[in-house]
Amino acid sequence: MLGEDVVLYLNDVLIELGDFNLRADLSVSAGRKVAIIGPSGAGKSTLVGAVAGFIPLVRGHVSMQGRDITQSSPDQRGMAMLFQDGNLFPHLTTAQNVGLGLRPALRLSADERRQVREALARVGLAGFEDRTPANLSGGQQSRAALARMLVQGKPLMLLDEPFAALGPALRDEMLDLVTEVAADTEAAVLMVTHAPQDVRRFADDVIFVEGGVAHVPQAAGALMDNPPPALKTYLG
């Protein structure tokens, strides 16, 4: 039996995309920050896509907090997601983009509008409510997307290289903000990244994806200090 604090469980999962296969049999505990790393083309985005429900499984089951979501659509899975691009709708204001996290139809109550304002203030965007994304910097756009995750308050946040386009200092700021948002909402985080320094800054655990397998999460510090051969080769 799995412990009660397991938020995500991939049970004997097999994913196939054309000739590509990926296996995963692992769990993520509540509140853990997990980096997904591995060589290009190893299947990191595929793993996240399967967890999010965009890629069907050939075999196995995905559970969230004990609920089998294998057949659930992405919007029914109870996760918040952030991807590399396209996180904000260009025709909506910052406040509306965040409000979508509460209500897809955007008819917010006074209390929900207050939540949106508070979330924007929490990520350093007070006063930016009425701007559209085109009038925000890259870092501000990332902050707005994180504010949306904050109001969603889901137990799992999935991020696929959301800050790849930002410079190193800004990336560090955003990773710290993800940590704060996750702490506020007590969410676990699964984040794809290419950068070993991101792992050290952010992650409690690492899922190493390589050779057609998403390996079980291992403690980040010990793994990075003493990587097994395949990880050592990847890290260079």
Ligand SMILES: Nc1ncnc2c1ncn2[C@@H]1O[C@H](COP(=O)(O)OP(=O)(O)OP(=O)(O)O)[C@@H](O)[C@H]1O
């Ligand atoms: N729709 C598809 N049909 C067939 N093969 C696919 C499809 N999508 C991805 N693949 C293949 O699946 C493998 C894993 O791709 P994926 O994007 O998950 O890798 P990744 O580890 O995220 O890579 P990167 O670090 O370069 O972003 C690759 O070999 C890719 O070519």
